[in-house]
Amino acid sequence: MTRIDYLIIGYGIAGATLAAELRGRGRQVLVLDTPQPDSASRVAAGLINPVAGKRFALAWRAAELLPAAAAFYRAQERRLGQRFFFELPILKLFSSVGEQNSTIARSADQPWQDFVEDPGAPLPARPGVRQELGGLCIRRGGYVRVEELLTALAAEGRQEGWLRPETFDWAQLVAQPEGGYLYAGRVQARHVVCCEGAAVAQNPYFQWLPVTPNQGEVLDVACPGLPETEVLNKGAYVVPLGAGQFRVGATYRWPPFAVSTTPEARQELSQRLHELTDQPFQVTGQRAGVRPAVRDRKPLLGTHPALPNVHIFNGLGSKGVMMAPRLAQVMADWLEKDLAPWPEVNIRRYFTLYSPGPAATGPASPASRS
Template sequence: MTRVDYLLIGYGIAGAALAAELRARGRQVLVLDQPQPDSASRVAAGLMNPVAGKRFALAWRAAELLPAALAFYREQEERLRVPILREMPIVKLFSSVQEQNDVLARSADRPWQEFVPDATGELPTLPGVEQQMGGLLIRGGGYVLVEELLTRLTALGLREGWLQHETFAWSRLVADPAGGFRYDDRLHARHVISCEGAAAVHNPYFNWLPLTPNQGEVLDVECPELPEGAVLNKGAYVVPLGNGQLRVGATYRWPPFAEGTTPEARAELAQRLQAITSLPFRVTGQRAGVRPAVRDRKPLLGTHPETPGVHIFNGFGSKGVMMAPRLAQLMADWLENDAELWPEVNIRRYFSLFIAAPAAAGSPVSASRS
């Protein structure tokens, strides 16, 4: 029987960050994952933006999350010997005079810290970009080639044996009377962690959490004349991938979801891109994925209220690339050292939603956290 300290279910950006953190601490980790080409992590453009949203607000804990993310992806670049991190400014373009005035009025209080050094400064000249209303030049961000990163890490995990391609069935997980958990009488783990993304809505241990998946679509676009020195953002993000290739996104659709991509999303994103650039472009691809979103837009970290060895590291929504590395450190400290989780992400905030019920057949009813 294979014995590990941690059994992780799912290998998107959350599972990858947590597996790397636990393995770096010398723990035996096994990841079970059934790859999905339309998973949120593989479809996403991997944007890291410290100032986001319609209100131009500083992203939650950006000053702590962003440096940890940059350090993690630089480390992965060195380890894998492949460029996956693109650090570049983000140009947030204003859509109206009212928006321009609102942002300038707020800038006196320096709400964006060092990420926006001068809210009143001139934007760099970007040929072909509609920037008559001005905007903000946001520093410190960029994007990650998430699909490339996960593909390389998956290949490494398969070679080294700490990752296996397999569909996991929670109904076959049972408590071991001696401690920990058994799975199909071939695996034994002290801890089991859900990193399943949107699939966690079907997890019998955590289906009471307010995880509400939403679907997003992106376009791959060819526009050789568009400047490539910055990410553009006005109603949509435009990420330059190099060689005249762009990724444009993203839409947000709540259930019920369409099967695959839709012509409506294609038209919507093309229209948003036309509001950003007057240059001709050609759509070369379209993809759709389902994000694991949460009611309060904060991830879900912690331990099941009645089964101490079962945990969740999930619910990162559209900001997983920036949040996952630092929160993986936090989760590992929680698991290894009983350090406190940040209250904003601890699933204790939702314990009132948990309704105790008889354990499902085959599910563990008790276990030791150690």
């Protein structure tokens, strides 16, 4: 019999950062994960961008999230002896004169001083980059090689026994009279934390949350003529991977999803890259993944309204790489110290959508929170 404090379901960027945080606090953790090479975390380019969106506003809590992300990824690099985190400027290129004028006009009202260079300054020439309308140079951005990070952490987890490549089955989770849960007759856990990403749509205890998964596709391209000292962004991001290789993305597709990658996405992303560079390129790969998107674009942290020991850490979406390390601390503080998650991410904001049904009295019936 395995006895643990936390049973974590899913090992994308949410499950990985939360497992690391709880283990760092001395807790016994077991992660169950269905290996999916095209999960959203593994497909994504891992972009970290403090200024984003059509309005070019400073990202939510960027000043707090960025240092926590950098500290976490650098700590993993030191511990594992492998590089994952690349801090690079992001060159946001304007697509129209209107975009150029409106962004510069708004710049005085944005708290950008630590993140954006002078919006009115002319850009130095960059060979291979179409920048006739100028753009913004964003500091403190970059990317994380998420797939390599998750692969390294998973190898460690399997070796040490705290991660198992196994599909979780809710029917095998049984509440115990003394509190906590018995899973599959062989694992005793005080708490269960759901970090399944888009698969939360099939979770019988959190289906009521407003998660609408969306599918994104990316291209890997070889383009030796492009500079590799910046992330480029003009209708698509272009992330340098080294040796003249780049990742270009991403598309957004709402249900119904394509079974795999599509020629339409390949054409769309290729056209976006053509608009950004005059250099020839070759598509070397194409991948698709499904993201967990939330109605208000904020993550989901908290505890089930009827099951005090069943929790969720999910909905990180396209900014998950930047948000996950700090939010894992917030989630661990809730689990360990009863410090409520920030209101913007606390699932209590959606409790009015919850209606008790068969799932609330099923295998994971209420147990006292310990």
